[in-house]
Amino acid sequence: MGRNSNSKRPSSNSWDAVANWYLGWAGAEGSRHHRELVIPALTALLAPRSGERILDIGCGAGALAPAVARLGALYTGIDKSPKLIAHARRHHKGGARFLVGDATRLPDVARLGRATFDAAAFLLSIQDIDPLDAAIAGAAWALKPGGRLVLLMTHPCFRIPRQSGWGWDQNRALQYRRLDRYLTPLDIPMQEYGKAKGSVTRSYHRPLEAYVSALSANDFAIDAMREVPGAHFGAPESETRAKRLARQEFPLFLGLRAIMRG
Numbered sequence: 466m467g468r469n470s471n472s473k474r475p476s477s478n479s480w481d482a483v484a485n486w487y488l489g490w491a492g493a494e495g496s497r498h499h500r501e502l503v504i505p506a507l508t509a510l511l512a513p514r515s516g517e518r519i520l521d522i523g524c525g526a527g528a529l530a531p532a533v534a535r536l537g538a539l540y541t542g543i544d545k546s547p548k549l550i551a552h553a554r555r556h557h558k559g560g561a562r563f564l565v566g567d568a569t570r571l572p573d574v575a576r577l578g579r580a581t582f583d584a585a586a587f588l589l590s591i592q593d594i595d596p597l598d599a600a601i602a603g604a605a606w607a608l609k610p611g612g613r614l615v616l617l618m619t620h621p622c623f624r625i626p627r628q629s630g631w632g633w634d635q636n637r638a639l640q641y642r643r644l645d646r647y648l649t650p651l652d653i654p655m656q657e658y659g660k661a662k663g664s665v666t667r668s669y670h671r672p673l674e675a676y677v678s679a680l681s682a683n684d685f686a687i688d689a690m691r692e693v694p695g696a697h698f699g700a701p702e703s704e705t706r707a708k709r710l711a712r713q714e715f716p717l718f719l720g721l722r723a724i725m726r727g
């Protein structure tokens with residue numbers, strides 16, 4: 466069960482303890498969800514251009530790096546997990562640069578400079594980083610005026626770990642989405658992964674308002690948004706029409722793009 470989020474706690478932990486599990490599941494190129502859904506949605510919003518400097522915050526093993534390189538932009542990834550960064554460095558050759566650092570204290574990262582990036586992204590990481598305001602303030606510090614920031618996350622309105630799920634309405638023969646909590650921010654210990662028993666990661670549920678407010682408080686203006694439904698990877702032929710409809714109606718991911726004023 467989650468508890469209320471409290472910004473006085475120390476900042477979120479790296480995924481070092483679950484790095485082997487995460488690499489086994491997603492690999493350095495990302496999972497199928499990464500490759501077919503979230504990376505295309507994120508790059509469409511971020512629109513990296515040739516020669517631009519792009520910062521990937523909470524980059525893990527750098528699943529975003531190849532897509533940025535293909536567009537001719539210069540990639541820097543930062544993550545708190547030394548293991549994931551070491552793996553990223555081994556896997557992604559070429560121009561990509563990977564740094565160990567805390568997203569909530571970006572000015573302390575030795576090889577990062579203020580106002581040096583054209584665009585920044587949190588790819589499935591913003592909901593694992595706490596406090597939110599420090600993470601958004603860090604992105605604002607790293608971006609040039611007019612720089613772009615994209616948050617790509619599991620949809621906070623429909624996908625709340627342990628507090629949402631599917632239900633079946635027998636009378637109407639429809640699958641509905643059930644939400645138990647929404648407005649209360651929650652600090653949620655996630656399940657133990659693989660052999661990394663006892664090593665739980667944490668996810669921070671916040672209502673949509675928290676993201677919009679944190680962006681606005683740090684001088685960002687939201688100018689684009691995408692809601693991405695889940696895919697039917699491996700779904701059997703027999704999957705009912707009701708289930709399919711529900712998956713198409715309730716997005717799995719949310720992308721927000723914001724521009725730094727000034």
Ligand SMILES: C[S@@+](CC[C@H](N)C(=O)[O-])C[C@H]1O[C@@H](n2cnc3c(N)ncnc32)[C@H](O)[C@@H]1O
Pocket residue numbers: 476477478479480481491495499522523524525526527528543544545546549566567568569587588589590593594595
């Ligand atoms: C779900 S993983 C996503 C990784 C990568 N973006 C991807 O899509 O494969 C979340 C990442 O956030 C990182 N993280 C959590 N708190 C952090 C912090 N305070 N500073 C930097 N990275 C952090 C974790 O180490 C982990 O790699």
